Amino acid sequence: MTGYLRSAIAVYAKDMRLEARTKETFSAVLAFAVIVAFVFGFAFDPSPSVVALVGPGIVWVAYVFTGILGMNRTFAVERDRGTLEGLLLAPVGREAIYAGKLASTTTIMLLVEVLLYPVFLVLFDLDLFNIWFALVTIAATVGFAAVGTLFAAIAAHTRAREVLLPLLFLPIILPVIIGAVASTSAALGGAGWDGVGKWLQFIVAFDLVFLVLSSWAFDFVLEE
């Protein structure tokens, strides 16, 4: 167990160090997220009553799209530089590689998502600084990353990685999107645990099931 943890942390630290030096994924994903938020301003009438209605939806569509972009990068970077083989040849369990990759993806996504809070506040007068929304964001992002990291590993080995990831990822992740949008509506509407709790538990249950399932399946996905 300690070996597993140490290997996972090593993979995570490597990814974070790489990202800290190049800021490649982070800057591209953040820029994309801002553009998506900006373009949404023209998709509907951004008046307060409309924003209250569709706000939670656009926040999560923006998060999901940027998440897909970011997750595609995690394995694409390794593959383009030919370092994926090296990583797989390393004498560590595949579960540890999965856990490390999952952690780095989650970190980058959460960072981008938090940085979008002020963007939504300025553009749509949508106040996301809310403890319940923050909890939902963390739970849903872990769910996205749990499924997305696995499918990104599949997509990276194909010719059509940009298309394949959303195609596989979105139908499976549908319950988390539904839960995130519904609980965000409740949280931003001022509901506490009474309104948000049910959905939060639901998303955490999804996270647990798919974390276990993905760790198990990761080996099958990477096997030559």
Next chain:
Amino acid sequence: MGSGGMGVRQALLGVAALLFLIDLYLIFQYAPTASEALGVQVQRIFYFHVPSALLGMISFAVAAVASVVYLTKRGRKWDRVAWASAEVGTVFFTVAIATGAIWAKPVWQKWWVWDVNGTLTFMLWLVFIGYLIVRSYAPTVERGSRWAAVVAIFGAASVPFVYMAADWWEGLHTERITGPAAQGSLEGEMFFTLMFSLLTFLVLFIALVAERTAQLGIEESIEELRREVAS
């Protein structure tokens, strides 16, 4: 799968064809015309819609279970069963979605209603499409099989969550439409026709999956022979 298997499969297809003829008679002649609330003549599409939706779900269960067995036991046969079931299931789901929309438009004035069954059917249909596409992008057949198996298992694991989420969502957003969509409200001759339709579609499903499984096996042996000749 030798020539003996082929005889059984052809007999199955024959039975399916025969059942379908009887089924068509039952649907259009025997079953009484439905009430206003069910859409009068349009209601007859139920006899296609309900069985295809149900068999779509069954095909997904078959694909998921066969995928688990394939990943744990590694028999190529199981992958072929899952693959065939996914292909046939995609067709059934497509029929279910199309017929559902055709029925809903005149009766509910909407092509699509965001209810639990509709959401689940659409989601599984999309998972199946991903399942089939991921194979065609894989560099080798074996890898495609493993990836597809993972997709099927993930889809199955997501089903209870989709079901719950869609149920709560429906409670939040739309007025629930109750009543006629449930097959339980059909009685007498209508109920019998529906049951007969289910049987017909089930036999057709088994016949198609058996045929397709055998075909995939033949394709694989041809591929093997080609490799032998080339080397």
